[in-house]
Amino acid sequence: MLIAIDAMGGDHAPQSNVEGALAAAKEWKDIEIVLVGDQVQIEALLPERPSNLTIRHTSEVIGGEDEPVKAVRRKKDSSMVVAGRMVREGEADAMISAGNTGALMTTGLLVVGRMEGIERPALAPIIPTVDGRGVLALDLGANMDAKPEHLAQYALMGSVYRQQVHGIERPRVGLLNVGTEAIKGNELTKAAYPLLQELPIHFVGNVEAHGVLAGACDVLVCDGFAGNILLKSLEGTAGALFSILKEKFTSSLKNKLAAAVLMPELRGLKSMMDYKEHGGAPLLGLSGLVVKGHGSSDADAIKNAFRQARIALRSQLIQNISKEFSSGERVN
Amino acid sequence: MLIAIDAMGGDHAPQSNVEGALAAAKEWKDIEIVLVGDQVQIEALLPERPSNLTIRHTSEVIGGEDEPVKAVRRKKDSSMVVAGRMVREGEADAMISAGNTGALMTTGLLVVGRMEGIERPALAPIIPTVDGRGVLALDLGANMDAKPEHLAQYALMGSVYRQQVHGIERPRVGLLNVGTEAIKGNELTKAAYPLLQELPIHFVGNVEAHGVLAGACDVLVCDGFAGNILLKSLEGTAGALFSILKEKFTSSLKNKLAAAVLMPELRGLKSMMDYKEHGGAPLLGLSGLVVKGHGSSDADAIKNAFRQARIALRSQLIQNISKEFSSGERVN
Numbered sequence: 001m002l003i004a005i006d007a008m009g010g011d012h013a014p015q016s017n018v019e020g021a022l023a024a025a026k027e028w029k030d031i032e033i034v035l036v037g038d039q040v041q042i043e044a045l046l047p048e049r050p051s052n053l054t055i056r057h058t059s060e061v062i063g064g065e066d067e068p069v070k071a072v073r074r075k076k077d078s079s080m081v082v083a084g085r086m087v088r089e090g091e092a093d094a095m096i097s098a099g100n101t102g103a104l105m106t107t108g109l110l111v112v113g114r115m116e117g118i119e120r121p122a123l124a125p126i127i128p129t130v131d132g133r134g135v136l137a138l139d140l141g142a143n144m145d146a147k148p149e150h151l152a153q154y155a156l157m158g159s160v161y162r163q164q165v166h167g168i169e170r171p172r173v174g175l176l177n178v179g180t181e182a183i184k185g186n187e188l189t190k191a192a193y194p195l196l197q198e199l200p201i202h203f204v205g206n207v208e209a210h211g212v213l214a215g216a217c218d219v220l221v222c223d224g225f226a227g228n229i230l231l232k233s234l235e236g237t238a239g240a241l242f243s244i245l246k247e248k249f250t251s252s253l254k255n256k257l258a259a260a261v262l263m264p265e266l267r268g269l270k271s272m273m274d275y276k277e278h279g280g281a282p283l284l285g286l287s288g289l290v291v292k293g294h295g296s297s298d299a300d301a302i303k304n305a306f307r308q309a310r311i312a313l314r315s316q317l318i319q320n321i322s323k324e325f326s327s328g329e330r331v332n
Numbered sequence: 333m334l335i336a337i338d339a340m341g342g343d344h345a346p347q348s349n350v351e352g353a354l355a356a357a358k359e360w361k362d363i364e365i366v367l368v369g370d371q372v373q374i375e376a377l378l379p380e381r382p383s384n385l386t387i388r389h390t391s392e393v394i395g396g397e398d399e400p401v402k403a404v405r406r407k408k409d410s411s412m413v414v415a416g417r418m419v420r421e422g423e424a425d426a427m428i429s430a431g432n433t434g435a436l437m438t439t440g441l442l443v444v445g446r447m448e449g450i451e452r453p454a455l456a457p458i459i460p461t462v463d464g465r466g467v468l469a470l471d472l473g474a475n476m477d478a479k480p481e482h483l484a485q486y487a488l489m490g491s492v493y494r495q496q497v498h499g500i501e502r503p504r505v506g507l508l509n510v511g512t513e514a515i516k517g518n519e520l521t522k523a524a525y526p527l528l529q530e531l532p533i534h535f536v537g538n539v540e541a542h543g544v545l546a547g548a549c550d551v552l553v554c555d556g557f558a559g560n561i562l563l564k565s566l567e568g569t570a571g572a573l574f575s576i577l578k579e580k581f582t583s584s585l586k587n588k589l590a591a592a593v594l595m596p597e598l599r600g601l602k603s604m605m606d607y608k609e610h611g612g613a614p615l616l617g618l619s620g621l622v623v624k625g626h627g628s629s630d631a632d633a634i635k636n637a638f639r640q641a642r643i644a645l646r647s648q649l650i651q652n653i654s655k656e657f658s659s660g661e662r663v664n
Contacts, residue, residue: 225518225558234569237566237570249597251597
């Protein structure tokens with residue numbers, strides 16, 4: 001199993017990527033890692049070189065401000081595009097990048113290529129839930145508008161992913177909606193509902209935003225727009241509450257002393273609510289495995305992304321998703 | 333100014349409605365209040381009867397489980413429908429109800445009637461923000477799907493409401509979206525953006541969910557589906573965090589003692605995040621004023637709804653919105 005990492009992508013690149021890759025190479029001897037990026041910079045950050053870790057030099061970098069399609073088309077020797085090409089040509093089994101999200105989507109579509117039978121690949125991060133299990137939500141940002149058939153494809157891909165990569169035997173698949181009754185929703189969700197009922201998945205029906213947080217499902221299906229609103233509202237609310245708590249808890253000496261006792265509890269809660277800590281998000285529906293790390297990924301998050309990619313490869317995730325979509329054209 | 337209240341609608345009806353109406357009648361002598369509902373039940377709850385408070389007896393009630401359209405069509409002598417008819421016939425200037433939301437929308441559309449030039453009335457509650465000002469969000473649940481022109485109408489109505497009822501001179505109007513750049517969004521928001529730019533409002537562009545909470549705008553424009561996801565995610569996150577905090581803060585004697593010190597701070601925060609405390613939500617775009625109280629409204633919330641209705645009537649809100657829509661057909 002060979003995994004390529006875009007060493008130059010992300011806020012803490014190349015350092016976090018190199019450190020995370022090194023840690024992964026040392027822990028899992030059954031994977032080979034290729035650091036794709038500027039050889040000089042990468043070598044300077046590598047105190048040792050395990051035999052399963054190599055470097056592929058590239059001369060260009062796609063930055064956070066680059067316009068995705070233009071960047072992917074023009075920067076053919078960028079670390080991201082080269083890693084994508086390695087996947088397409090079968091040289092690598094998977095790629096990981098914490099770089100420009102739009103550019104990574106574009107690399108997925110234009111360089112790696114779609115899986116047969118899939119119209120729209122979907123980005124599927126884990127959103128935190130109160131019960132600590134988290135929910136795989138898709139699509140979260142790859143496509144703003146979706147058709148009912150796309151939601152059905154997301155449902156099937158997400159279900160297979162949760163089974164294969166997270167070992168959930170019968171993942172509960174929910175449809176993000178404004179009410180739990182089958183007749184609720186907008187035109188999109190009302191049309192998608194019966195399609196989801198027909199799939200070979202454990203469809204638990206409509207799920208409201210607060211149900212998502214309470215852990216009502218293992219896979220949440222939504223269009224990219226609604227998913228984005230859900231996630232940013234969650235982040236915004238949690239962030240706002242923590243900052244207000246902090247302000248209030250330091251507003252007097254008495255409060256400060258009391259808050260000091262409770263701080264460890266608060267810190268644990270904050271990291272629980274932080275979806276970035278859940279590691280990489282797969283970009284599902286491509287002909288190869290692409291894992292997106294959060295832009296602010298540190299070395300641990302990158303190592304986590306390798307862990308996920310390794311499990312996905314060992315379980316033949318892509319082949320299994322592909323099988324679902326070629327067997328009887330269920331969701332087209 | 334005569335305001336009719338559906339005395340039988342809401343979780344705590346008729347008690348909260350009667351108590352709230354009584355308090356309002358005593359505080360504002362320039363309004364006349366008609367309690368619409370079961371005379372015997374209402375009288376039993378009225379310890380006194382100010383001269384500006386009367387009762388209109390009705391024999392039917394629309395319950396929370398009633399199917400909206402059917403209920404409004406059949407229960408012609410229900411407190412909600414009768415209050416709506418009083419508005420349509422000019423007998424009342426406004427109505428307030430904390431009853432079945434769907435039925436109230438239907439009463440608005442079928443009984444009170446739309447304002448000329450408005451295609452879709454919108455429900456516009458206040459969502460709490462960190463700065464305490466709150467944001468008027470519309471549409472929040474009257475219509476799941478919206479066209480760009482509907483969003484433009486919401487923008488104009490919301491802006492006039494904030495000016496007239498809340499005294500904000502130049503309300504900042506934002507479009508709920510997945511990014512702040514003008515080119516971001518789904519098909520709906522991308523098409524709505526230029527329409528909002530052309531309106532005689534202070535359009536501040538796209539606003540992301542966390543920006544909404546931070547107080548980036550005074551009026552938030554969205555379709556009913558996205559608005560519902562935003563609000564329920566906010567409520568769900570806040571609710572989840574408070575319940576986890578409570579659990580953690582009572583997990584040991586040491587924590588309990590520390591938490592006791594901080595409790596007053598937490599309580600204030602909780603009520604700040606609770607949009608139900610912000611009182612009634614207007615249903616804008618009708619030919620008369622309809623204010624929806626939250627289903628769980630207590631007497632204070634009902635009194636608040638009267639306060640809002642009174643200000644709206646004094647400022648001739650409906651006439652002013654109507655003027656915007658008849659002057660030059662700006663948003664059609």
